[in-house]
Amino acid sequence: MKKSTLLQAVKQLVCIxxxxxxxxxxxxxxxxxxxxxxxxxxxxxxxxxPFGRITLENFQKVLGDKxxxxxxxNTGAILIVSIFFxxxxxxxxxxxxxxxxxxxxxxxxxxxxxxxxxxxFVTEIARFKIINGLGLYNTLGAPIVIYVASDLMQLYIYRQxxxxxxxxxxxxxxxxxxxxxxxxxxxxxxxxxxxTATVIIIKAITIINDMYIPYLYMPKNKLRTLTTFLxxxxxxxxxxxxxxxxxxxxxxxxxxxxxxxxxxxxxxxVAAGAVKE
Amino acid sequence: xxxLEKQKRIFIFLxxxxxxxxxxxxxxxxxxxxxxMSFTDWDGYSATWNFxxxxxxxxxxxxENLWQSLKNNAVYFFGHLLFIPIELMFAVLLTSxxxxxxxxxTMVFMPYIINGVAISYAFSYFFSPINGAFDAILSAVxxxxxxxxxxxxxxxxxxxxxxxxxxxxxxYHVILFMAALQSLPQDVQEAAQVDGADSWQLFKYxxxxxxxxxxxxxxxxxxxxxxxxxxxxxxxxxxxxxxxSSTFTLYTIDTAFKYSxxxxxxxxxxxxxxxxxVIYVVQDKIIHGLVLRRDKE
Numbered sequence: 074m075k076k077s078t079l080l081q082a083v084k085q086l087v088c089i090x091x092x093x094x095x096x097x098x099x100x101x102x103x104x105x106x107x108x109x110x111x112x113x114x115x116x117x118x119x120x121x122x123p124f125g126r127i128t129l130e131n132f133q134k135v136l137g138d139k140x141x142x143x144x145x146x147n148t149g150a151i152l153i154v155s156i157f158f159x160x161x162x163x164x165x166x167x168x169x170x171x172x173x174x175x176x177x178x179x180x181x182x183x184x185x186x187x188x189x190x191x192x193x194f195v196t197e198i199a200r201f202k203i204i205n206g207l208g209l210y211n212t213l214g215a216p217i218v219i220y221v222a223s224d225l226m227q228l229y230i231y232r233q234x235x236x237x238x239x240x241x242x243x244x245x246x247x248x249x250x251x252x253x254x255x256x257x258x259x260x261x262x263x264x265x266x267x268x269t270a271t272v273i274i275i276k277a278i279t280i281i282n283d284m285y286i287p288y289l290y291m292p293k294n295k296l297r298t299l300t301t302f303l304x305x306x307x308x309x310x311x312x313x314x315x316x317x318x319x320x321x322x323x324x325x326x327x328x329x330x331x332x333x334x335x336x337x338x339x340x341x342x343v344a345a346g347a348v349k350e
Numbered sequence: 351x352x353x354l355e356k357q358k359r360i361f362i363f364l365x366x367x368x369x370x371x372x373x374x375x376x377x378x379x380x381x382x383x384x385x386x387m388s389f390t391d392w393d394g395y396s397a398t399w400n401f402x403x404x405x406x407x408x409x410x411x412x413x414e415n416l417w418q419s420l421k422n423n424a425v426y427f428f429g430h431l432l433f434i435p436i437e438l439m440f441a442v443l444l445t446s447x448x449x450x451x452x453x454x455x456t457m458v459f460m461p462y463i464i465n466g467v468a469i470s471y472a473f474s475y476f477f478s479p480i481n482g483a484f485d486a487i488l489s490a491v492x493x494x495x496x497x498x499x500x501x502x503x504x505x506x507x508x509x510x511x512x513x514x515x516x517x518x519x520x521x522y523h524v525i526l527f528m529a530a531l532q533s534l535p536q537d538v539q540e541a542a543q544v545d546g547a548d549s550w551q552l553f554k555y556x557x558x559x560x561x562x563x564x565x566x567x568x569x570x571x572x573x574x575x576x577x578x579x580x581x582x583x584x585x586x587x588x589x590x591x592x593x594x595s596s597t598f599t600l601y602t603i604d605t606a607f608k609y610s611x612x613x614x615x616x617x618x619x620x621x622x623x624x625x626x627x628v629i630y631v632v633q634d635k636i637i638h639g640l641v642l643r644r645d646k647e
Contacts, residue, residue, distance in 0.1 A: 081449070084443055084448055087443065088443070088450070088454045096457075097483075098473055098483075099469075101472075101483040102472040114481060117486055118481050119487065162369040165365045165366075168365075169365050169366060175362055181370065184373055184374065184378055187377075190627065191377060191378075192619075192622050193578070195384070195615075195619035196619070197603075198387070198606045198612060199379075199384045203376065203379075203380060252361075253357060253361035282466055282467075284467045284581055285580065289607070303465075303471070304585075314475050317471060321472050325464055325465050325469070329460070329463070332460065333456075343525055344529030
């Protein structure tokens with residue numbers, strides 16, 4: 074009995090240490106965001122300023138920046154369109170690959186596997202030319218088409234999910250005179266709703282957090298996303314950590330909020346993608 | 351019957367045509383195009399270019415800064431490799447009987463979902479030489495002697511960035527290991543405990559073998575991830591000072607978009623792809639060989 078109590082205590086200590094490590098950089102940034110310029114020097118970086126000197130001016134500065142709203146709008150637009158197509162193409166492709174046998178299937182599977190293996194950042198060197206050629210440079214179309222075409226994790230989630238749906242369901246629907254399209258839209262798609270929730274949330278986080286594609290393809294001010302807004306904001310605040318700290322917190326918040334509310338779906342989907350085939 | 355077969359074919363074709371076109375046009379074709387570009391001196395905007403045979407490959411192999419960058423990648427790889435036992439320990443800990451396990455699980459994965467650019471700036475502040483929090487922590491525990499210029503000392507900077515990478519990505523592996531552990535049938539573990547197995551034996555003989563496949567995936571993810579480290583050094587140090595914290599991907603991207611040498615950059619991109627594929631194949635043979643042998647015993 075005594076031994077197990079001791080063990081529990083050690084376990085708790087280890088976990089608390091982990092929580093401290095996870096929270097430290099976030100909390101210390103939050104502390105800085107509440108400080109005036111003078112308090113950045115006068116109070117320890119490990120502490121909040123005295124209560125009376127807590128300031129909201131750094132947050133006001135970030136929230137008052139007109140490009141923050143631009144960033145929210147653009148990120149929102151990219152999210153909605155990309156995720157819509159990701160779900161549409163992801164569900165139907167997974168359905169076909171799980172349920173049908175046809176001559177080209179091995180080729181198609183190989184292409185998707187190749188697509189997963191190809192490293193994303195360096196591919197932009199060749200993709201840049203294609204995006205440019207299509208006139209998508211400096212438009213919201215660039216990130217949308219890239220996210221829809223190249224982010225393939227939803228296939229794993231959907232294929233795994235479809236394999237748990239009994240095939241007899243397909244057969245009886247087809248016997249009842251349902252077309253293949255009808256079978257997909259009326260029977261399979263609704264059953265995939267839980268998987269779709271996972272896909273939507275994981276994609277939303279990935280897209281909100283992505284820096285490189287918007288940075289590379291949309292240098293225009295009007296096309297800032299949340300992340301590229303922060304990069305610009307950071308460059309403008311050279312050395313003024315308290316203002317940048319407020320910007321960091323504001324940009325972190327959306328994904329943290331999504332995570333706290335929907336973590337069940339996120340944790341369900343993360344492990345599904347971990348298959349090498 | 352024949353019409354049903356035809357209907358099926360039309361359905362398959364219509365369903366796959368757009369996703370396949372996107373995949374080929376925006377992923378597969380660019381990857382092959384990199385091979386072609388790697389034999390040219392294209393600058394990224396001119397209408398013409400020259401075919402220069404293997405010149406890019408030769409200059410890549412003689413590029414010391416690129417080798418330095420690759421060494422930096424290796425530090426990330428070994429850092430994450432050394433963390434696998436710790437990640438495993440946390441996975442076992444969080445799946446065991448533990449108060450507030452759910453809260454700890456939320457916390458352990460949180461760094462992974464946080465905006466990478468935002469957290470990179472947060473760590474720049476954390477390690478900053480003036481009023482930085484890390485130095486303040488060191489002073490608070492009377493270790494002032496250890497204070498360094500964390501982000502501008504060429505000997506240290508890459509290790510500091512590796513630590514940031516560990517902070518960000520380790521939780522992902524913990525969650526993966528937890529998923530693998532939880533997929534273990536509970537009755538096997540209980541039977542072993544009834545037979546008198548202690549928790550170390552349980553771990554060694556039951557949990558470890560059954561999560562070997564996940565270890566295999568995490569290893570591959572480490573290699574792929576380490577080769578592709580980009581946004582942490584890009585935001586925090588731009589690869590500096592000099593090339594002290596540059597990485598292979600960062601160097602490649604700069605070669606293309608900063609120095610307009612798309613030909614040479616394509617060559618480096620080909621090198622990354624080749625490395626990933628070779629490691630994938632080799633690791634598949636070795637690890638699967640090991641797992642299979644153990645199964646036979």
